[in-house]
Amino acid sequence: MNPLKQKIGIIGGGQLGKMMILEAKKMDFQITILDPTEHCPAHSIADEHIVADFDDRQALEQLAQKTDVLTYEFEHIGVDILKDLEAEGYSIYPTPKSLDIIQNKYNQKELLKKNALPVPEYIKVEEKKDIYTAVEQFGYPIMLKSCTGGYDGKGNSLIESESDIKDSFAELGAGKNLLMAEKFVPFTKEISVIVCRGREGESITYPIGENNHEESVLIETKVPADISTAVEETALEYGHQISDVFSAVGIFCIEMFITEDERVLINEIAPRPHNSGHYSIEGCITSQFENHIRAIAGLPLGNTDLVQAAVMRNILGTAPQGEAQVLGSEEVLSVDNVRLHVYGKKIARPGRKMGHLTATDKDLKRAAAKAKQAREAIEIVGEKQ
Amino acid sequence: MNPLKQKIGIIGGGQLGKMMILEAKKMDFQITILDPTEHCPAHSIADEHIVADFDDRQALEQLAQKTDVLTYEFEHIGVDILKDLEAEGYSIYPTPKSLDIIQNKYNQKELLKKNALPVPEYIKVEEKKDIYTAVEQFGYPIMLKSCTGGYDGKGNSLIESESDIKDSFAELGAGKNLLMAEKFVPFTKEISVIVCRGREGESITYPIGENNHEESVLIETKVPADISTAVEETALEYGHQISDVFSAVGIFCIEMFITEDERVLINEIAPRPHNSGHYSIEGCITSQFENHIRAIAGLPLGNTDLVQAAVMRNILGTAPQGEAQVLGSEEVLSVDNVRLHVYGKKIARPGRKMGHLTATDKDLKRAAAKAKQAREAIEIVGEKQ
The missing domain is CATH 3.30.470.20 (ATP-grasp fold, B domain)
Structure with missing residues (x-):
């Protein structure tokens, strides 16, 4: 099969999806996007647009059926659905397995550390007292981070002294979300x-x-x-x-x-x-x-x-x-x-x-x-x- | 008005139209094309596609109404329609006036010559005997050209000796189309x-x-x-x-x-x-x-x-x-x-x-x-x- 005849599905029709399409169209790829916003940036240049939420299993399944290879323009997607689609035989790149690890910053860092790749020191934070443990180990300032869902600095909170701990912990969900504390790197x-x-x-x-x-x-x-x-x-x-x-x-x-x-x-x-x-x-x-x-x-x-x-x-x-x-x-x-x-x-x-x-x-x-x-x-x- | 909000209409949805759109979309222009072929190269990335012949006056009028500025990707368009649209107040670039002169190679050359811009010598050919006049003036070989409608060498016929004259003249319509004879430039x-x-x-x-x-x-x-x-x-x-x-x-x-x-x-x-x-x-x-x-x-x-x-x-x-x-x-x-x-x-x-x-x-x-x-x-x- 001519590789240029593969239909490409993109989860997300924002600026990254749009810029992917502008390049893909030079080589005449056909593109279907899935995005809940009707007039999203990629809308007018996609061959087809499935207007649906990113966690709409049926819509994602439809996208996979219509295309030969799936990709995505952002990492906050329900990875379970992607894993199921992959198990059904659909091609998804990057693979759901790698996405799964990356979605959780703690697991991401663990894998890097295991492979001798240098990361700032960090510990998992399950309760407020873990933050004190981090302070003991790293000293101030430390960066408190949500393990999932953050972008553009959202989900991060800098702790510069003891008085910040309570607010930072509360700001990031007070233990409801997975958290980690990282040594601040100057x-x-x-x-x-x-x-x-x-x-x-x-x-x-x-x-x-x-x-x-x-x-x-x-x-x-x-x-x-x-x-x-x-x-x-x-x-x-x-x-x-x-x-x-x-x-x-x-x-x-x-x-x-x-x-x-x-x-x-x-x-x-x-x-x-x-x-x-x-x-x-x-x-x-x-x-x-x-x-x-x-x-x-x-x-x-x-x-x-x-x-x-x-x-x-x-x-x-x-x-x-x-x-x-x-x-x-x-x-x-x-x-x-x-x-x-x-x-x-x-x-x-x-x-x-x-x-x-x-x-x-x-x-x-x-x-x-x-x-x-x-x-x-x-x-x-x-x-x- | 924000200039990027101008809607652009393109007559023709071939590769030139497609490549215009790929650039225009980076700046978020909206584009409507007019082309008789439903799945023409520009189709999938245009906001709108009027499927109509290039000489369909009503369709061209519709394109002009839907957009703020009209352009075209090829020069063989009925210039009279464009002149009428311009007279109605629509913006068309390049202007129908310049297109009109360019469409006729003889007029094109006349204007260049008038402005002291160097062109190969040429004469108008209305009957076969004008070709002999050209031969007298320029010697062999001479290039016989249709004044209108040619592209990629179509509409040109090289006359290398007297024996070519009859066939070349016949090939280019035997006087039915406007012709010109040009001194061949080595x-x-x-x-x-x-x-x-x-x-x-x-x-x-x-x-x-x-x-x-x-x-x-x-x-x-x-x-x-x-x-x-x-x-x-x-x-x-x-x-x-x-x-x-x-x-x-x-x-x-x-x-x-x-x-x-x-x-x-x-x-x-x-x-x-x-x-x-x-x-x-x-x-x-x-x-x-x-x-x-x-x-x-x-x-x-x-x-x-x-x-x-x-x-x-x-x-x-x-x-x-x-x-x-x-x-x-x-x-x-x-x-x-x-x-x-x-x-x-x-x-x-x-x-x-x-x-x-x-x-x-x-x-x-x-x-x-x-x-x-x-x-x-x-x-x-x-x-x-």
């Missing part, structure tokens, strides 16, 4: 290693991106990262190892900390194309989205070389909440070398990821300056109701 | 200048591509072209001038001949993104398709710098005619640095443009070798019925 940089692993186990990595966050939300990724060759080699090697440990198929993003003494510690893993890899659309020969599609379809992976330095900036929604309005599109496009991505979410909310832009240039500093200038020219705001 | 290279002109008259050019044809159909474009700086500067200057002369809005492609004595002669103009500009998707900061959309939407034009050397090869259908089958997709994608475009035409016919591929590399020779290797690995063939 890192100097946070980087992303994007790795793509094929069905046959071959893996390739992308040029390392250096991330800047504001209030735990990614605002900028700069590539190449300003790191030593030793750190780069270590981080890329961890990327390959992790993709093997999790038997990844498709794109995995691994966020890592670099400490003052140049150690590389693994922070978190996302089993999908990631915001910090958006720069690859303009910056690399083959984008993370195209390689994700190639990997899950069993096709050879594409070259990931950086073509020019690239700086990506997120465009988060600004207040008030309401129907999304793009302000400043002419100004942003008048900045040289900038490409604009507007996701097409109908509602803008403060902090919601509404789009991003990428500036490319032979010189990283110029790219960063252009990205900053462009970012300041645009706003996606909700129209007052 | 060119050493054929190049393409892609120019984009905005609504305000600003124009930018792309790096010049060097074209290779087989049986009058483009098979390869190499960028940068192997030409002298003097030729390059002259050709680019002609590009800007031509876009002004025709009051272009959007992408125009100008095919030019370079003679042995380094003269640059203008061959033909296409008022739209062109096959010889496909390399810009991977090769340039902003592709011809994105800049076409930016131009017709009144947005600032994007940087056209070449990021890496790029070589595009067309994938023409091979016999037999039938339902299109892609053979060798794994092999083609295993060639480093190659990106594959499959248009999704349902029926493959020998010589039909079914897809293309582009190899990029720091080194042009390596890019050319990779494109050649990849092209040899893939075939799009009709399945026997």
